Amino acid sequence: MKIKLFFTGFSLFIAAISYGQSTQIRGFLDVTGAYNKKATFGFGEQDLYITSAISDRISFLGETVFRYDSEAHSEFAISIERVIITYNLKGNHNLVLGKIHTPLNYWNDTYHHGRVLFPTIDRPLLFSQNIIPLHTLGAGFEGSNLGKMKFGYNVFVGNGLGSSEVEDNDRAKSVTVAMHIKPVDRLRLGLSYYYDVISAGADVHGMDVDHLVNQHLISASVARFGKKFELLTEMTTALNHTDTTGTKTTLAGYIYAGYKIKEKYVPYVRYDNIQYQNGEMYYTKNNRQSFVAGFRYEINYLAVVKLEYQHIANEFGLDVNKVTAQFAIGF
């Protein structure tokens, strides 16, 4: 199935070339060294993305990630992260088809696999703990920079959680509605809503869902990347309803702050918190808090070095203390 998607993207890429349109292939990669009771080295995902203007109104973006996977035959897995065909309807309004980063949160939509763009080494727990659906496959509309407040919106209908890359597993569709404004330069305020019905028996993130779940996600974000001070905070409230447990609420969020000493040197901190209500059945309940303090050296816009200390406090299991260094590049 993934191979089908890969060939769809590849066909569009070839089509773009034959039309003589501008096509670019770029990517991201990172190498890390970490210390957590022992020193270890590793490299992260190798992310390749293709952008192409197919015609005056049609454009394509494909993103493929190659990553280590101990269960894969070759110990590496290929993941089609995004296949997006955009048709410009009028002005700044577009029709979007394909697999997208669910536009619920600033981080997920802005950075995702671009670690050279990440302000910290890793994603916040909000994204690594599967609180929100990172991807959605479907169709929708988007608009941006409308009016004086630079209003933007996304309305997207997708297959929803539990679906495969090529078909829906049930009749229910996920719905994402997101909006944001940029009232002044370097400031973005966002608000979003997601609804999905997850069928009993669905396989979500490698786990079987026992009961039908009605999920509502409400997210808010504030992103301010000034010339000196950087602030990014997001909060998601997840309401998961099952007939047996009723509605259970999970709160997940983080706050990041950085300060540019000079243009290239940025010390930063980040605090994450996830709190599950007792009786939560859809998520794996394990209240977690994380504190990160680090330093970022931006050699240039394509090469960034970060050094970071992270403490994770788990409700179940041992706390984690680690020091990580990362060299992230774009190419």
Add this chain to the structure above:
Amino acid sequence: MKRTTTLISIFSGKSAFIKYCFLTGCFIFTLSGKAQQTTLTAIGNISGVPAEMKQSELKAVLMGETQRWKNGKRVVIALMKTNTPLGKTTSTKIYDMSGDELNKYWLSLVFQGKSQAPVFFTSVSELQNFVSQNPGAIGIIDKPVAISDVRSVIIDGKASF
């Protein structure tokens, strides 16, 4: 009083070396000041790009916030590379960013699929040719030009800013 005396002693020819250094320093200071004060001109293909714009509209276009011109032509942005003197001035004066910040801005925007990347050039003549050959193309150079299919765009009533 003391400062005036010092200046007089420098110009009185007591030390030719100090005099040379002082004049060279003045010359370099003047040149660097002039580099920062380079005026910019927006040029556009006559198909799509309007003859006059406000500074805020120009900035919105060059930030990738406007996808289409009023006649429906796609906005195509042409810029000097950020490591050229003109590219540096463009980054600072229009985007209020350093060259690296501007490159990162576009890397992020293109990665998100929100915009097509600008086309970057190392010479003004290449940029002008690109703008003349591509309907909807707008670019930033240092002085007005008069070549076929390209117009200098008046920004806030001025040819240069």
